[in-house]
Amino acid sequence: MTSIAYRKMARHRLGWLITGVTLLLLSILIDLSTGPALLNIYDVFSTFFSPEKMSDPMVYVIVHNIRLPMTMMAIVVGASLGAAGALMQTILGNPLASPYTLGFSAAAGFGAAVTILFGLELPYFPELSVPFFAFIAASTACALVYGVAQLKGVTAEVMVLSGIATLFLFQSLQSLAQYMASPEVLQEIVFWLFGSMLKANWFSVSVGSSIFLFSVLVLTKDCWKLTALRLGDDRALSLGVNVQRLRLKVFAVVSLLTAGAVAFVGTIGFIGLVAPHIARMLVGEDHRLLLPFSSITGAVLMVAASIISKVISPGSIVPIGIVTAVVGVPFLFGLILTNKRGS
């Protein structure tokens, strides 16, 4: 029989999971109630549970057509970046790794910048041009790192090195696109790069959430293998894990998650780095818990950032990418200072 201490720890972790979900639900409610049109939580509740009793139909429209897609997108992006960050830190064995490390976000930014600069348009779906080309550019960055890793060996060192090279390449190309742009176009590019939930709609929510769910399904069976990787390549290998194959598979999933998240809303920093650290401190490294909790933490941080982005400057919405670190850093510092070593 397992010890009392172990059972207590397992209950403790489950408690954190429940707390995370509760925090997320609470932050969703606050986010839906916050904005230029001041709504109270009761009104927001009513739009879901008794819309026929509402006196002002505009409240329903504001909540369901404007705010809900933004909140849902914040959840999808936060969950995707949280999971992508945790996966990246595991496969690269590097606590500083995040979806940014391998240049996917920079590539998405470059794709968006080029589309805006040259006015590229998709036939029939012009409104999807920027996300489409951002996604294509992020996938190209992924293919580049993947190709180098295949040729030179799928080690963490090779992937980090080729990823950082890709990051610098696309950052330079992004700067070049900005340098070539007129002041009006430059403003549009910079606004995209800030990352904003104003670009969210139900289509982007459905694409982002489909990619997230697909990734969850693909990786469900690999939770224990990812946990084994935390003991190092040699030990994972000795336990029968095909480390190279796992690393490539997870890498492809991370690139998909990142591209799906940033293509629609722009560059969102810090969540992919900080959410896994918070999750690891609270629920440990068992990936059956770490991955869902990283996603929940990422989603809570994104929704909290969304709330702050609306209250910083009353009557307007500050791009969310600007405030994500403002929300994440106090969380992380608080945990670092209060976390007992080995607890």
Next chain:
Amino acid sequence: MLEISHLNVSYDSVKILDDLNFKLERGSFTALLGPNGTGKSTLLKAMANLIPSSGEVTFCEDDQSTRNARANVCAYMPQDTGIASTLTVLEVVLLGRIVSLGLTVPKAILDEASQYLNRFGLENFESRRLNTLSGGQRQLVYLAQSLFRDPSVLLLDEPTSALDLRHQLIVLDHVANYCRNLKGTAVAAMHDLSLAAKYAQRIICLSEGRVIADGTPEKVLTKALIRKVYRVEADVFSGTNGVLHITALAAC
């Protein structure tokens, strides 16, 4: 039980293991000796099918050529590289049965893993994080993980390196018990010649990727061989309990 025939390993056209051939009996404890860089770790990895090799490694007369099949039969314990994982001790032991673990872990497996920790005197360590343990405690956890896999063959790469005297004896006592009581076959790369003589029934000494001596400790661990292989003058004598003691005197 375990047969190695014509085993060769090369890295970038440099031969690391050169045509190795030997058989190991079930229930035996064999120590692999030799100076650094003679291929001991490479041999263990090749036996575990973790690196490309040519030749044959046969377990129980069955073909276990695929990595997963081999991983089910033999447990390879690498040197402790001190990776500061924050996994709990119970999670590390559970990983020994990674192939049969799903999203939920049956209570029976949890209890069994817990019993393994009790056996190693780690009953109060289940919820401790690995990075808070000493090197010796960590090595015991990894050994518990290896044995939790219920392997036929245990391959240990310097299992007592960086351990204090007491932990060296505890770890090797467990390995000896595994061979004696569970009829498992253990192969350990070692540097401490006295410990190898005390615990192993057989010594295989490697030099430049080849077996240059193979036999009982008394037969292999001679002054002449130690001088030839390690380039060290040593005193070799039999203790009161009949076990060989080797004291290094000077480098030649």
